[in-house]
Amino acid sequence: MSTQLIKSVNKQVATWTVFYTKLHNYHWYVKGPQFFTLHEKFEELYNEAAMVIDEFxxxxxxxxxxxxxxxxECLELSFIEEATGQENEEDMVKTLSSDLAKIMDELQAGIALAEEADDEGTADMLLGVKKSVRKHLWMFKAYLG
Incomplete structure (x- = not known):
């Protein structure tokens, strides 16, 4: 099997692990008028992230x-950064939007590698996650106006 494809999916595992931890941080520390909405959304996302990590x-x-x-290893391979602990609720959503855009780009690169390797199973898996990421990204952009 393609070593490049395995490396690409491993970068996803690393990135989603950092994303998972960041989402927990934001879930615990979010404050402000949108607390209830964001607290719940961050929990939804970290639960989804846990499933993605395991699937990948x-x-x-x-x-x-x-x-x-x-x-x-995850911090070394991830293409997103940890939470700083200084973000307000708007910064949290902006950061997650940026992270999701990066994840979507990397998922697309992984899909291309899977297609080159004639690995429909991996391509389908990555495409399914990309679809969900696109929806979350749309929601965060709508939140930000």
Missing amino acids: AERILALEGKPVGTLK
Whole structure:
């Protein structure tokens, strides 16, 4: 199987792990008039992130690769940053929107690699996640006006 494809999906595992942690941080520390809405949305997203991480890691194993399994590896491979702890509610949504846009671009790159490798299963999996990411990104952009 394509080593490049496994590396691409592993970057997704790493990034979604950082995203998962960031979402928990935001869930715990969000304050302001939109607290209830954002608190609930961040929880929805970190639950989804947990499923994505597991699905991607298991796919890597099925492709006879090794998914990243430590926070150190995840921070090194991730293409998004951790939460700073200084974000207000609007900054949180802006940061997550930026993160989701990056994730969507990387998912598209992974889909292209999967198609090159003639791996429909991985391409379909990545496409399904991309569809969900696009919806979340749309919602955050609508929130920001």
